[in-house]
Amino acid sequence: MATLRVNSPANSYSIHIECKMLLRAGALISQIAKPQRAMLAVDRNVYQTHGQILINSMRDAGFDIHTFEIEAAETNKSLDTARSLYAAMLDSKLERGSIVLALGGGIVGDLAGFVAATFMRGVPLVHVPTTLLAMVDASIGGKTAVNFTKPDGGLVKNLVGAFWQPAHVLIDPATLLTLNDRQYRCGLAECVKHAMIADAGLLEFLSENRRAILAKDLGVVQTLIERSAAIKVAIVERDEHEQGERALLNLGHTFAHAIESFADLDIHHGEAVSIGLVAASHISVARGLMNNIQRDSVINLLIALDLPTRLPRAVPIAALLQAMRHDKKIASGRLRLILPVGLGSARIVDDVPNEIIEQAWQSVSPPHAN
Ligand SMILES: NC(=O)c1ccc[n+]([C@@H]2O[C@H](COP(=O)([O-])OP(=O)(O)OC[C@H]3O[C@@H](n4cnc5c(N)ncnc54)[C@H](O)[C@@H]3O)[C@@H](O)[C@H]2O)c1
Secondary structure, three states: EEEEEOOOOOOEEEEEOOHHHHHHHHHHHHHHHHEEEEEEEEEEHHHHHHHHHHHHHHHHHHOOOOOOEOOOHHHEHHHHHHHHHHHHHOOOOOOHHHHHHEOOOHHHHHHHHHHHHHHHHHHOEEEOOHHHHHHHHHHHOOOEEEEEOOOOOOEEEEEEEEEEOOEEEOOOOOHHHHOOOOHHHHHHHHHHHHHHHOOOHHHHHHHOHHHHHHOOOOHHOOOOHHHHHHHHHHHHHHHHOOHHHHHHHHHHHHHHHHHHHHHHHHHOOOHHHHHHHHHHHHHHHHOOOOOOOHHHHHHHHHHHHOOOOOOOOOOHHHHHHHHHHHOEEEEEOOEEEEEEEOOEEEEOOOOOOOOHHHHHHHHHOOOOOO
């Protein structure tokens, strides 16, 4: 078992990473909270395969555990679902001090985290993430949120939320064996992002172990999770409320959000991030922050991990630029971008000329497009 400690002014907590740990999750949780009532908010797909194991281990440790199933869809990461979860918690007689467990990917983690942050002004939260993205990213750092549907029907992502640090994060890499390969690779894009921001050695590790990683060799995957999560931990410890450095975690994301706004591209978030990492690298080369060899090594790594490095079809550059400007990372009218600096470092830049951004979009468009 590996343990990472997160020191937060609000609440320090441990992240335990261990294969098959679900079997003894109840015993681990009983070390931080006395056995009592608890609510398990669980992803419906995960309930089938892993839910009962966690429930049994909680019962064996003396917890009175109740369950609330959630279908993992962005439209369900909503105030309506939060309301249903509050109601289930009231019915189950949860009280201040009762624990909320979130078993699933980032959707369940964000929603259950938001409910834990607000039920009776806050109850302890334990994240048990089951996607790679949630293991190395969403479960760490205390951001919780639900999406909001505007009166005109438009969905605003993560509009309503709170910072609420978990009491514990329990990561069982073996749960990834049931995650589909496409979702798993999306998590790999976030691991590459972390490595580009802070750990050139992790880029080498990813490259050297790409076959074992794609084959979900759990020993290698556990090391990847440990190293990638450690990067997020270090950043959120230094900047819990995203006043500065935490924004670096958005590397590739301004491009990704623009890509995702074209729903017909049928692209997952991690895939859009992968393309965004390439676009940001092109800009870094243009700005002299990276050399061609470094950029190409990033592109080759993403390709080796079976991630896209170009848009699946041509999209007018003007439309992409427009979508980018709608993204929230615009500081006083100037587009703020996170750019890689060499390998293993990144910085925030807000003075990239439009032509360079256009060229970056061109570079990630299909060959011969536009
Ligand atoms: N709080 C944060 O800091 C933070 C950071 C990044 C992303 N997020 C949020 O995370 C969400 C995306 O999360 P995600 O990528 O983990 O996806 P997700 O929660 O949508 O899960 C993806 C799919 O995988 C399934 N699944 C999950 N674990 C599984 C398993 N072990 N086996 C089989 N199927 C499994 C789910 O049912 C779902 O169909 C977004 O809403 C995003 O806003 C939050």
